[in-house]
Amino acid sequence: MPHTFALALALLALLPAVPQNGxxxxxxxxxxxxxxxxxxVFVGTVVRLNATTMPEVQASESTAVVRVDEIIAAPGxxxxxxxxxxxxxxxSRDSVKTGEQTTFFTKGWLMGDSLAVIEVGRPAGATNSxxxxxxxxxxxxxxxxxxxxxxISSAEAIVAGTVASVRSSNIRHIGSEHDPDWHEAEITVxxxxxxxxxxxxxxxxxxxxxxxMWQSAPKFRPGQQGVWLLHRSQSxxxxxxxxxxxxxxxxxxxxxxxxxxxxxxxxSK
Numbered sequence: 001m002p003h004t005f006a007l008a009l010a011l012l013a014l015l016p017a018v019p020q021n022g023x024x025x026x027x028x029x030x031x032x033x034x035x036x037x038x039x040x041v042f043v044g045t046v047v048r049l050n051a052t053t054m055p056e057v058q059a060s061e062s063t064a065v066v067r068v069d070e071i072i073a074a075p076g077x078x079x080x081x082x083x084x085x086x087x088x089x090x091x092s093r094d095s096v097k098t099g100e101q102t103t104f105f106t107k108g109w110l111m112g113d114s115l116a117v118i119e120v121g122r123p124a125g126a127t128n129s130x131x132x133x134x135x136x137x138x139x140x141x142x143x144x145x146x147x148x149x150x151x152i153s154s155a156e157a158i159v160a161g162t163v164a165s166v167r168s169s170n171i172r173h174i175g176s177e178h179d180p181d182w183h184e185a186e187i188t189v190x191x192x193x194x195x196x197x198x199x200x201x202x203x204x205x206x207x208x209x210x211x212x213m214w215q216s217a218p219k220f221r222p223g224q225q226g227v228w229l230l231h232r233s234q235s236x237x238x239x240x241x242x243x244x245x246x247x248x249x250x251x252x253x254x255x256x257x258x259x260x261x262x263x264x265x266x267x268s269k
Contacts, residue, residue, distance in 0.1 A: 029123070031135045031139075034123055035073070035136050035139040035140075036143065037121070038073070038120050039074070040071075040104075040107065040117055041071075041074070041136060042068050042070060042081075042103070042104055043069045043070040043072065043101065043102070043129045044066040044067055044069055044086075044088070044101065045067045045069055045100070046064050046066055046097065046099060047067050047085055048065040049063075049064050049096075049098055050063065050064075052065065053085050053086055053114035054110060054112055054116055056112060056116075057087050057109075062090050063087055064087070064090055065088075066088045067083070068085075069082065070129055072103070072129060072133050073136045073140075084114075086115040087110075087116040088104060088106065088116075088117055089116065089117070089119060091119040091120060091121050095122065103123075104117075105119065105120050106119050106120060145260075145264060148261070148264060149265075149267070149268050151229055151248070152229060152261060152264055153268055154231065155229040155230055157192065157194055157196065157202075157244070158192070158193040158195065158230065158261065159187060159189045159190075159193065159228050159230065160190050160191045160255065160258055161187045161188050161190045161225070161226075162187065162188050163186070163187060163188075163223060163225075164187065165186045166183055166184070166185050166222055167184050168181075168183055171205075171240065178213045180207030180211075181208045183205075184203050185204050185206060185220040186202075187202050187203070187204060188201055189201060193227070193261065194265065204220075204228060204243075204246050205243040205244065205246070206218060206247070207247065216248075217249075218249065220246075226252055227257060227258050228244075228252055229246075229250065229251045229252070229253070231245055231251065234248075
């Protein structure tokens, strides 16, 4: 298998490898439950039982070589996995037969010249790939709404507006490669969706650094419009006191998400 393929598997294969379906012989769980656990969902055909594609994995009654026929969901995974043979540690022995095609809900396990994954379980009831794809999309939307709703609940204030200006903060640098390089964005407030802010503007603190520690934190520029979910005391770094901070990706949403935020906030009451 090409070296580039092995590298592309890194994010997928380094995810936790813990079976989630309980002891062998336990009852199947819902597709939604499996989708929430799985990081790699695919339709595959069982090529060989009691076999593996990797010398690092010992063949047993619980292992099978499976050809990936169709990728349904693989966040962070490679796009060229279809057609490859990989190793699957089955959630239950005797759950598949050679030549059988089925949908596998799995988590990453090992990466090398091939890939080994762990099956987290089988859904209750038969499902085809179209149904599973729809279920995956619906479950991911539900999970995204739950995460945003939790952030909405924890936010001290939520405002919609436009970035009027951005300037470097006077908070001293911490003398590290992970220095956040604090900047301040002054927001002209169009509407207050939660909490209270004084006046028609609010200043938010954000890390302008692209260091790996701060890569995912939102960055702002003058003229940018959106919705800010404001928090205090998110950072314990020196110099950060009682300012509003925006550190998480969910703390800033595009303006088009305003109605969604209003709906989620209303439903959480």
